[in-house]
Amino acid sequence: MKPVSPQLPRRPIVHPPSEFSFGPFRLSVERRRLLEDGQPVRIGSRALDLLTLLVERAGRVVGKEELMAKVWPGSVVEETSLRFHITTLRRLLGEGADGPRYIANISGRGYCFVAETRADEGGNVDDIAGGADVRGGGSGVVEAKEKTKAMSTSSAPPTPHNLPARLTRVVGREDEFRRLQALVPAERLVTLTGPGGMGKSAVALAFAGRVLGDFPNGVWFADLSSVLGPGQIAGAVSHALALRPTAQPDRPFLLVLDNCEHVITDVTALVATLMRDLAGLHVLVTSRQALQLGGEVLVRLAPLAVPGPAEVQTAADALRHPAIQLFVERAAASEARFEFEDTHAPVVADICRRVDGMPFSIELVAAQVDALGVHGLLDRLDDGFPLLTQARRGVPERHRTLKNLLDWSFDTLAAPERALLKHASTFGDSFDQNALFKLLPCHPREGVLRSLSNLVSRSMVDVDVDAGPAGARYRLLETTRLYAATKPHSD
Template sequence: MNSLRNINSDAVLRFGPYAFHLRQRLILEVDRPLRMGGRALDILQVLVERAGSVVSKDALIALVWPTSVVEEINLRVHIAALRRALGDGQNGQRYIVNIPQRGYSFIAPVQRDGTGTPVPVETVHKPQHNLPARLTSLTGRDSIVSSVVRQLPFRRLMTLVGPAGIGKSTVALRAAELLLRHYRDGVWMVDLAAIDDPAQLVEHLSRILELDVGEAAPLQRHALLVLDNCEHLLECCRAVVDNLLASAPRLSILATSREPLQAAGETLLPIPALAIPPASAIYSVAEAMGYSAVQLLVSRARARQLGFTLRQQDLKAVREICRRLDGLPLAIELAAAQIDALALVGLQAQLGTCLQLLTQGRRTAVPRHQSLKAALDWSYEQLNPLEQTVLQRLAVFKMAFTLDAAIGVISCAVLRPTCLVEIVERLVSKSLLSVEQGHGVIRYRLLNTTRIYALEKLEHSGHLHAFELRYTRYISRAGVAATRRVADGLSSGPAWQSLR
């Protein structure tokens, strides 16, 4: 089924000897119908309706294949078929041209049937936007950026979710750049980290979009709004997003947050960590460079240290650095900045105190991105006191744990099991705990960087020794129980599984 629709579906668009009947999805050459597949027609419709403008390859793929993962080669095949069907290039007539590094453009004059009026030709112009300039390349994110570009024009509301330092803002910015020419009224980014008062958000949006966010009448603004860092204004963001999507039906919204907005029609897209090498041995530099975490570390190291080269003897250290930093782009970038002073082996040796090591970052970045500690502070400060307490105490677990284990180690008169279960689920939703499932057992895990941060907080509270002791006793009891079960010929149960 063809995916494109047109509000002027009765229109007939004419170019050269061809008439494109939009309602019938039919192209006539004089009075002879051209045989053309549905996807080719979709591509042609996008290009003809934007005659004179450059449509990026990513935008074309997003519009024509909104729900599928499609390689660029598929687009090139259909473009080639279109050119053959239209006789593009024959008798000196050109229709579709490739603009290197930018996309495709339909360059022939187009008229609407019956009026003699040309279809408005969009001159190539600098799109309206307020996007900040990216100073570095994007590594390991092509697939997820492509997914955003393909889906957003049709989903209308997408939220990128993930923990501090995972690169949500970077992915959103790159997707917004690729969608610039799709939105006629521009692409606008609002960093909510600088906004504390919900009233400021409404005022800011009204000024940027030139509309009354609370209006009831439909507003025809064909624009993309990027709301960055929504987690501390969730209720306000949810209300504003619901209002905007209802009052501006041609508006799309891309949000980033450490937890879902829970707005109507929201599509969640979790941002994964960069790929890290496995615990098994890496046998070559080429093999190591196949992992995006290593690619980022090496590229940033080269930017800091002229002539930096990844050597065979560095592979073990690089693998350990990427693993200890959980594949977090922000942590890897900040670590790479220390390589010229410490070298790879020195950096690896100091990762036990990685928060102290990664306190110096990019002075030109926004405060929460200047250091890993600042990014974690931003998340921690959004928690209520009970959530902060649970996060601190869970840091005594060195590996993944079950709810039974958490209850056995950190529950108390204030943190009863039912309360603790609820708080653990909230920490998951806020991207501070990850969930692992296997063999029918659900386990939870703190990222290494988050665990070190939470351990510091627990130590400052004066309770670190007490909960380390409780953890040790729980392990001892669980180990004894497991030994007894094995001796009785029984399979290990939840207590043993929680310690794996």
């Protein structure tokens, strides 16, 4: 074996770096912790050892023998173990077809950490370990070290925030993060919209953790899912904003208003007032329905991309797709022995397609892998899996079942919209206005179109306005279709 040449730091330092930042991640070597957007990432100790070795020598190739000798000291291991852990690591870091690149395989030589990396000598990874939930601080405010863009300037002051800790990482969504990064610091009001369970809250929270550096007066979060009426909304928002520093009040700050659809009118009124009165305020809203305020910019969250039937032959192919990554991560969390094999790849793709690439449903079905196995799960989806009523644990009531999630929207619909949704559930595929008129010959057309437009604005029906010369085409997510079909006809 070739002798390994000693590592000479580029500039003399007394201690080797103990922390590294790359992308949204921060790695503490001493504490053996990895954070993404300030939140702890669950990572096995071998994968962490590998990551540390690679990051410490970022930009240089580390040989396979050396990696195996250091990560499995004193044992003889197969190269497949190394490959498996590298694959796991890439998945944890969110490497995908269009995602960031962190680890390159240098054929015949070894692996190289290729992402831009910054070494810190004295930082404390716990400073960005999330919000009050993690640290239990009295005021609920966390002074966060700047991340992402701001990490390149080590003298940047800390940004205060009250973002709650996230327990799991966000898979995929890099395009949406890029769009939000371009919009949120530039616009005053951005609304992240889309159907229930599509990941609006997950994306908004992760994004807020990434843009701390853009908002020197802090990033303030209020979950409105359990508030009712203007008094409670104002209370929740002023509670969050009261944490804001009072010096230089006009410096930019971000208010994230999460889960607003059930109180949309009152939220809209409050946001209009706040934007008029508070100069530095930027607002990011998550809601199944837009506020429809002047200046509002909408970002619509589509399903996670699912590969076509012939697109995935191997597990490695499949893991390039975020929907499948999410399934595999949740399945592995529910069943420790779960190993994603090549034979699973097309089946899991099929399962993800059946639930429309919707993260909520993917999590719901992946949690059943321990009881049914991957093939069994697909069989049960064909044959009576209780998709709508299968319960999840440890989540708020409105997310306990898919039925609860859909009730949350359905219960706010007026009678004609409920009736139209029921009728539309009879279409197996997409449909256009004429198909609806044919289905409902006795209904006035303007009424049908008004209800259809309301269902679209509430994210209950998806529309493709550029579908072709025949005009817009409409579609229900399969889960919404199943749900609506269970409702009695009201006319």
